[in-house]
């Protein structure tokens with residue numbers, strides 16, 4: 001049984017898609033990032049980067065103590081390799097999948113994250129036009145990378161549906177808010193539709209929808225508290 005410390009955001013949904021595709025039992029443990037759960041000592045011990053998702057495997061293959069793992073890409077590779085599906089282990093195919101998983105973690109996730117951040121921030125926080133242009137252009141470049149890859153290949157790693165597809169999908173459902181026009185990327189659009197039609201993808205994307213809160217509907221003081229918690233983080237000194 002896996003425990004998934006989770007909040008319904010794109011990085012969390014990558015993992016729920018995989019767990020749903022595998023059909024393995026798992027327990028969702030809500031980790032409310034707007035309340036600051038990520039800074040609780042128990043969770044910091046599991047993820048020193050104070051972020052979610054975190055996965056705990058209560059029955060690791062070596063029969064030892066429960067194993068906890070952070071970073072969604074590492075989680076996906078660990079689970080898929082352990083379960084023996086969606087992450088082929090022959091060297092060529094493994095390299096194909098790994099490069100797209102790392103591409104997502106190093107490029108698509110961070111840049112689309114900043115794109116959403118600056119587009120959401122609004123003029124009340126000062127002139128954001130440079131940052132909005134910079135990250136909207138980056139988003140456009142990254143959708144182009146996916147589109148070009150999917151021009152020649154049905155799936156990101158080639159002929160086979162893998163964790164590379166699952167990890168990239170959740171960040172793309174907000175293409176409109178990211179300032180993009182899906183019609184510009186017809187191969188990406190074909191893939192996106194195919195992904196959306198998979199029952200396990202729909203199920204994984206819906207996990208925790210009862211947890212999410214529309215921050216814009218909260219009282220202004222509550223919105224300011226969440227903004228400070230999420231947007232003004234600095235180093236946490238260790239004791240001693």
Ligand SMILES: N[C@@H](CCC(=O)N[C@@H](CS)C(=O)NCC(=O)O)C(=O)O
Nearest residue numbers: 009011033051052053071072073230
């Ligand atoms: N590279 C990390 C990113 C994780 C991440 O940024 N998670 C966000 C939610 S999508 C989070 O926990 N944010 C809490 C915070 O910003 O304090 C991963 O893929 O696991």
